[in-house]
Amino acid sequence: MKPAERLVHRAGAGSADSGGTPAAKVVDFHKEVHRAYLEELGPSERAALLSWGGFTGTFAAVRGITYSIRSGKGPFHNVSAGSTHLHHYLWGIAMLGGVGAIAVRGSDERRRHPAVALSYGTGLALIVDEFALLLDLQDVYWAKQGRVSVDIGIGIVAAGGTVFAGLPILRRLVRNRRPARPA
Incomplete structure (x- = not known):
């Protein structure tokens, strides 16, 4: 399990749409930024x-x-x-x-x-x-x-x-x- 996944798992959060805990929302935003970083920049x-x-x-x-x-x-x-x-x-x-x-x-x-x-x-x-x-x-x-x-x-x-x-x-x-x- 990756560190970000452990944070989501520990926070007990579901998907980004599930209105999870504040910690899960931070992790979801971090994932979104990281995905944009990899996909938008060479x-x-x-x-x-x-x-x-x-x-x-x-x-x-x-x-x-x-x-x-x-x-x-x-x-x-x-x-x-x-x-x-x-x-x-x-x-x-x-x-x-x-x-x-x-x-x-x-x-x-x-x-x-x-x-x-x-x-x-x-x-x-x-x-x-x-x-x-x-x-x-x-x-x-x-x-x-x-x-x-x-x-x-x-x-x-x-x-x-x-x-x-x-x-x-x-x-x-x-x-x-x-x-x-x-x-």
């Missing part, structure tokens, strides 16, 4: 969506964590090796190095694996978030006016790219939710 489109999604999610998470560290709130702390602070762009460069190695030397099956596309978007977000540091513009990185505008700009681009890459799925979900027209 391999390249899936890779683009995963890359944009990885970028958007990582960028948002890193911004939240970074602000938490900066304000001294929450469980997060800077990572250091001895007295040297390790910026998160280093992890992004390592991820892109791994993606590049797979692209150059990996089989078609490995290059097309969803984790490669997700890693690409994630690694890129880790680098882009600290781009000012890479350019040695340290004073600009935390200047409030500059930082807020950069965060908003990159956030809008990331969200827009993710939505654009997922449009075929969104169109199908909207189409499936409309009531049927009488013949």
Whole structure:
């Protein structure tokens, strides 16, 4: 039994039309999204969506964590090796190095694996978030006016790219939710 089927079984739900439990409805919606993902997007489109999604999610998470560290709130702390602070762009460069190695030397099956596309978007977000540091513009990185505008700009681009890459799925979900027209 697949994990999604176990959830439906545990929830005691029937079909999507049976008005099952809220958990069953979530599982049914998840199945509908997954089916649309597989049927509406080709391999390249899936890779683009995963890359944009990885970028958007990582960028948002890193911004939240970074602000938490900066304000001294929450469980997060800077990572250091001895007295040297390790910026998160280093992890992004390592991820892109791994993606590049797979692209150059990996089989078609490995290059097309969803984790490669997700890693690409994630690694890129880790680098882009600290781009000012890479350019040695340290004073600009935390200047409030500059930082807020950069965060908003990159956030809008990331969200827009993710939505654009997922449009075929969104169109199908909207189409499936409309009531049927009488013949």
